[in-house]
Amino acid sequence: MMYSKILRFGLLLSATILLTSQSSSQDASKQIDITADLFKCLTEMSKSGSGSFFVDNLLGNKAATETVAASATGGQYPPGSVISLIPTEVMVKHNPGWNAGTNDWEFIELNVSAEGSEIVHRGTTDVINRFGGNCFGCHKLARPEWDFVCGTDHGCAPLPIDRATILGIQNGDPRCVKEN
Numbered sequence: 626m627m628y629s630k631i632l633r634f635g636l637l638l639s640a641t642i643l644l645t646s647q648s649s650s651q652d653a654s655k656q657i658d659i660t661a662d663l664f665k666c667l668t669e670m671s672k673s674g675s676g677s678f679f680v681d682n683l684l685g686n687k688a689a690t691e692t693v694a695a696s697a698t699g700g701q702y703p704p705g706s707v708i709s710l711i712p713t714e715v716m717v718k719h720n721p722g723w724n725a726g727t728n729d730w731e732f733i734e735l736n737v738s739a740e741g742s743e744i745v746h747r748g749t750t751d752v753i754n755r756f757g758g759n760c761f762g763c764h765k766l767a768r769p770e771w772d773f774v775c776g777t778d779h780g781c782a783p784l785p786i787d788r789a790t791i792l793g794i795q796n797g798d799p800r801c802v803k804e805n
């Protein structure tokens with residue numbers, strides 16, 4: 626009796642470990658190099674079509690990223706896409722096949738200051754923001770056509786801060802302070 630319980634627990638545990646490692650496995654050959662200095666002042670990026678977040682593209686394909694961000698029906702973001710709502714939280718799209726579980730998105734938590742950006746956490750399903758929230762846990766609720774982008778009506782639970790507060794945080798990005 627006891628042994629079978631232990632056995633079942635053991636099986637459950639290995640299945641969980643297997644699933645977790647599968648969903649967060651990353652194919653290095655599909656990875657775009659990311660360094661902290663790639664993350665710029667938010668207002669130097671382009672505003673998304675909806676106007677709520679900012680977009681860029683590390684592979685020089687910004688127009689394609691802007692098109693998806695402006696679409697009223699969603700779409701899959703192209704590789705190289707960088708999107709950000711508040712300075713410290715960024716999503717980057719790697720090349721197809723990098724990570725199936727996140728549709729190739731990497732979630733990144735930054736520290737930002739007048740000196741620039743510093744990467745605090747990065748990864749797929751296990752990145753936690755400064756408020757203790759799991760990026761993937763919230764963003765996976767976006768309906769598939771929105772490619773993990775929450776917006777205001779894509780299926781994610783709303784953030785506990787209003788639009789004015791978000792605008793204030795965007796406009797207060799310390800990286801925008803020009804050095805003299």
Ligand code: HEC
Pocket residue numbers: 677678708709710711714715716732733734752753754755757758759760761763764773774775776777781782783784
């Ligand atoms: C509590 C749930 C939650 C957590 C945790 C969370 N987000 Fe979000 N995120 C949202 C919601 C909801 C929005 C849309 C907010 C809006 O526009 O009003 C959003 C917006 C964004 C956007 C702009 C594009 C979009 O999806 O609308 C990016 C980029 C982003 N978050 C990245 C991250 C990263 C990176 C992390 C972790 C470091 C993270 N988020 C953690 C819920 C969350």
